[in-house]
Amino acid sequence: xxxxxxxxxxxxxxxxxxxxxxxxxxxxxxxxxxxxxxxxxxxxxxxxxxxxxxxxxxxxxxxxxxxxxxxxxxxxxxxxxxxxxxxxxxxxxxxxxxxxxxxxxxxxxxxxxxxxxxxxxxxxxxxxxxxxxxxxxxxxxxxxxxxxxxxxxxxxxxxxxxxxxxxxxxxxxxxxxxxxxxxxxxxxxxxxxxxxxxxxxxxxxxxxxxxxxxxxxxxxxxxxxxxxxxxxxxxxxxxxxxxxxxxxxxxxxxxxxxxxxxxxxxxxxxxxxxxxxxxxxxxxxxxxxxxxxxxxxxxxxxxxxxxxxxxxxxxxxxxxxxxxxxxxxxxxxxxxxxxxxxxxxxxxxxxxxxxxxxxxxxxxxxxxxxxxxxxxxxxxxxxxxxxxxxxxxxxxxxxxxxxxxxxxxxxxxxxxxxxxxxxxxxxxxxxxxxxxxxxx
Numbered sequence: 001x002x003x004x005x006x007x008x009x010x011x012x013x014x015x016x017x018x019x020x021x022x023x024x025x026x027x028x029x030x031x032x033x034x035x036x037x038x039x040x041x042x043x044x045x046x047x048x049x050x051x052x053x054x055x056x057x058x059x060x061x062x063x064x065x066x067x068x069x070x071x072x073x074x075x076x077x078x079x080x081x082x083x084x085x086x087x088x089x090x091x092x093x094x095x096x097x098x099x100x101x102x103x104x105x106x107x108x109x110x111x112x113x114x115x116x117x118x119x120x121x122x123x124x125x126x127x128x129x130x131x132x133x134x135x136x137x138x139x140x141x142x143x144x145x146x147x148x149x150x151x152x153x154x155x156x157x158x159x160x161x162x163x164x165x166x167x168x169x170x171x172x173x174x175x176x177x178x179x180x181x182x183x184x185x186x187x188x189x190x191x192x193x194x195x196x197x198x199x200x201x202x203x204x205x206x207x208x209x210x211x212x213x214x215x216x217x218x219x220x221x222x223x224x225x226x227x228x229x230x231x232x233x234x235x236x237x238x239x240x241x242x243x244x245x246x247x248x249x250x251x252x253x254x255x256x257x258x259x260x261x262x263x264x265x266x267x268x269x270x271x272x273x274x275x276x277x278x279x280x281x282x283x284x285x286x287x288x289x290x291x292x293x294x295x296x297x298x299x300x301x302x303x304x305x306x307x308x309x310x311x312x313x314x315x316x317x318x319x320x321x322x323x324x325x326x327x328x329x330x331x332x333x334x335x336x337x338x339x340x341x342x343x344x345x346x347x348x349x350x351x352x353x354x355x356x357x358x359x360x361x362x363x364x365x366x367x368x369x370x371x372x373x374x375x376x377x378x379x380x381x382x383x384x385x386x387x388x389x390x391x392x393x394x395x396x397x398x399x400x401x402x403x404x405x406x407x408x409x410x411x412x413x414x415x416x417x418x419x420x421x422x423x424x425x426x427x428x429x430x431x432x433x434x435x436x437x438x439x440x
Contacts, residue, residue, distance in 0.1 A: 002139060002141030002142040002145070003138075003139065003142055004142070004145065005137075005138050005142050005145055005146040005149055006149070008137060008138055008142075009193075010137045010194045010195060010197065011134075011137045011138055011146060011149075013190045013191070013193045013194050014130075014133060014134060014137055014150075014190070014191070014194060015149060015150070015153050016186075016187075016190045017084075017130075017186075017187040017188075017190035017191045017194075018130055018134075018150065018153045018154060018157070018187070019153040019154075019156065019157050020157075020183040020184075020186045020187040020190070021088055021091070021126065021130070021157070021183065021184060021187040022153065022154050022156075022157025022158055022161060023157045023160060023161040023164060023180075023183050024091065024095060024161070024179075024180035024181070024182075024183035024184045024187070025091065025119070025123065025157075025161065025180075026157060026158050026160075026161025026162045026164075026165065027161045027162065027164045027165030027168070027176050027179065027180045027183075028094070028095055028098070028119065028165065028176070028177065028180045029060075029119075029161075029162065029165075030161075030162035030165040030166055030245075030260070030264060031165045031166075031168075031169050031176045031177065032056060032098075032112055032115075032116055033053055033056060033243070033245075033246055034166070034169060034246045034257065034260060035102075035107060035112055035173075036052050036053060036056050036109065036112050036113075037049050037050070037052065037053055037246040037247065037250070038246075038250075039107075039108070039109055039112075040052040040109065041250070046247065046251055046394070047389065047390040047391075047393070048390065049247075050244075050247055050386050050389040050390050050394060051386055051387060051389075051390035052109070052386070053243060053244075053246065053247075053385070053386035053389075054243075054385070054386025054387040054389075054390065055113070055386070056112065056113060056116055056386075057243065057386060059113045059116045059117045059120070060116045060117065060119060060120040060123075061120065062117065062120065063117055063118075063120030063121040063123075063124055064120050064123060064124045064371065064372055065372065066124075067121065067124040067125070068124050068128075068368045068369070068371055068372040069213065069215070069216070069365070069368060069369075069372075071083075071124045071125045071127070071128050071129075071364075071368050071371075072128045072215050072364045072365035072366070072367060072368025072369065072371075073364070073365060073368075074125070074128075074129075074364070075125075075128040075129045075132050075363075075364025075365070075367065075368065076132070076361060076362065076363070076364035076365055077364075080129040080130075080132055080133040080136070080197075080364070081129075081133065081191055081194055081197070083125055083126075083129035084125075084126055084129040084130050084133065084191055085188055085191050085192065086125070087122045087123070087125040087126035087129065088122070088126065088184050088185075088187050088188045088191070089184075089188060090118065090121065090122040091119060091122045091123075091126070091180075091184045092181050092184035092185050092188065093118075094115045094118050094119050094122070095177050095178075095180040095181035095184060096177070096178070096181040097115060098111075098112075098115055098177040099174045099177035099178040099181060100174075102173050102174040102177060103174040123371075124368075124371070127367065127368070127370075127371035128364045128365070128367040128368040128371055129364070131150075131355075131363065131364075131367035131370070131371070132363035132364040132367050133197070134146055134147065134150040134355075135147070135355060135363065136197040137194070137197060143355075143356070145282075147351065147352050147355045147356065150351075151347060151348050151351040151352060152275040152278065152348070154347070154351075156268075156271060156272055156275050158271075158347075160265075160268040160271075160272065162242070162264040162268070163261055163264035163265035163268045164176070164179070165180075165261075165264070166257065166258075166260040166261030166262075166263070166264045166265075167258075167261035167265075169257055169260075169261075170256075170257045170258040170260075170261055214362060214365055215362060215364075215365030215366045215367075215368055215369045216369055218358070218362055218365075218366055219366060219369050222357060223416060223418045224353060224357065224416075224418040224419065224422060225353065225354055225357055225358070225366070226416070227412060227415070227416030227418055227419045228291070228349070228350045228353050228354065228419065229350065229354070229369070229370055229373045230373065230412070231291075231292075231295060231346075231350075231408070231409070231412045231416075231419070232295075232346060232347075232350055232373065233373045234405075234408045234412075235295045235298065235299065235346075235405040235408050235409060236298075236343075236405070238299075238400075238401045238402075238404030238405045238408060241302045241305050241306065241336075241339065241385070241398050241401065241402065242264075242267070243385040243386060244385055244389060244394050244397065244398050245260060245263050245264060246260060247389065247394045248263065248309075248332070248394070249263055251394075252309050252321070252394065252395065253308075253309055253321050253322075253326070253328060253329050253332060254321050254322045255321075255322070255323070255324065255329060259324065259329070262324060262329075262333065263332065263333065263336060266332075266333040266334075266336035266337045266340065267336045267337065267339050267340025267341075267343065268340060269337055269340065270336070270337040270338060270339065270340030270341035270342075270344070271340040271341060271343065271344040273341065274340075274341045274344040274345060274348075275344055275348075278344075278348055283345075283348065283349065283425075284424060285423060285424060286423060287349050287352075287353070287422050287423070287424060287425060288349070288418070288419040288420055288421060288422030288423070289419075289420055289422075290345060290349065291345065291346050291349040291350065291419065291422075292409055292412070292413050292419060292420065294342040294343070294345035294346045294349075295342070295346050295405065295408075295409045296405075296406050296409040296410075297338065297342040298339055298342040298343055298346065298405060299402045299403065299404070299405030299406035299408075299409065300402065300406060301335045301336070301338040301339035301342060301402070302335075302339060302398060302399075302401060302402030302405060303398075303399050303402035303403060303406075304331065304334075304335040304338075304402075305331075305332050305335035305336055305339065305398065305402075306395055306397075306398030306399035306401075306402060307395070307399055308328045308329075308331040308332040308335065309321055309328040309332070309395070310395055311328075312327045312328040312331065313328065315327075316328075351370075352425050353422065353425065354366065354367075354370055356425050356426070385397050385398070385401060388400070388401070
């Protein structure tokens with residue numbers, strides 16, 4: 001019988017490290033967005049300030065775009081533990097720098113944009129290294145459970161982190177950055193406790209560039225992996241409602257920075273409860289259809305969130321907004337709860353498929369492609385939402401994005417029948433798994 005991953009000390013250290021790092025990252029992201037929007041609104045209109053939210057998404061994504069292939073290659077050639085440790089050190093520096101700037105009332109838009117770009121550099125290296133490290137820590141028989149637990153730690157941190165950042169910022173503006181810095185240092189300490197791990201013995205041939213693009217070639221050739229990654233990219237790219245939360249909290253629902261924490265806590269709660277359900281009853285059948293259904297539900301929940309205030313204001317008047325128990329706020333919170341639960345299903349299935357369908361010698365590079373796509377959907381989704389909000393307004397941008405996510409799901413179900421046919425996480429017997437090392 002395969003040992004449970006939590007009975008293995010190295011995996012326990014890894015799990016805590018990944019959870020704390022993700023909590024710190026996401027707490028910073030939401031506060032950076034709030035500060036950018038808040039500072040911009042001092043001199044700009046709502047649409048102009050929303051445009052700045054789009055630009056901050058670009059600032060975080062460009063380093064990932066430029067460095068992801070190289071970072072994946074490094075993760076397959078060097079000790080993944082030290083790559084992750086170096087990246088976390090840079091993130092801790094960014095967090096503590098913003099804590100000091102905010103505490104001393106010296107934070108500016110250029111400083112926020114510069115540190116957001118540095119965070120993008122750190123995440124470009126941390127993502128592939130941490131993602132590829134997990135399967136090295138457990139026996140092969142325990143790998144599916146380890147992948148699920150690793151995915152849960154990342155997703156839970158992704159949704160709880162912003163809520164944590166929102167609540168801490170409501171208490172004291174410099175506190176979320178200080179806590180994030182502490183979380184990064186905790187993650188660094190946990191990674192230092194992980195002893196030597198086995199590494200792939202595959203021989204690397206061809207030029208470094210050819211080795212870097214092997215991950216792209218693998219994803220292109222494996223249509224199940226390509227469909228899963230690209231579905232997330234386009235669905236979240238269009239349905240980026242969370243990028244507009246500062247706008248909704250400040251100007252549409254009018255609940256302020258404390259309300260921003262509630263809005264971010266709602267998808268966190270949905271995701272956590274879903275994660276608990278998976279730890280008790282993991283998905284085993286029709287995983288592809290369930291992922292497609294979850295992404296469609298994600299889009300529908302985005303539409304409901306976007307329309308919460310416009311639909312209820314004519315009915316309840318000013319009482320529809322402005323406090324935690326206002327009708328529009330309650331509808332928005334329920335929609336975000338459903339959104340978070342649906343996103344957890346999608347991430348759980350996608351990450352499990354990618355890890356189980358990828359040889360260890362290529363997990364760094366394939367993980368880099370996945371990180372690029374996921375970050376593209378998140379950061380570029382924020383940029384798209386910000387730019388579209390500047391053009392047509394935040395409500396229309398959110399609703400249009402949710403409708404787009406639903407349409408993308410229907411299109412992907414047709415373009416990638418492999419997704420519909422994915423019954424379990426086990427590769428079918430006739431699946432062609434490329435050799436451990438491919439070169440062009």
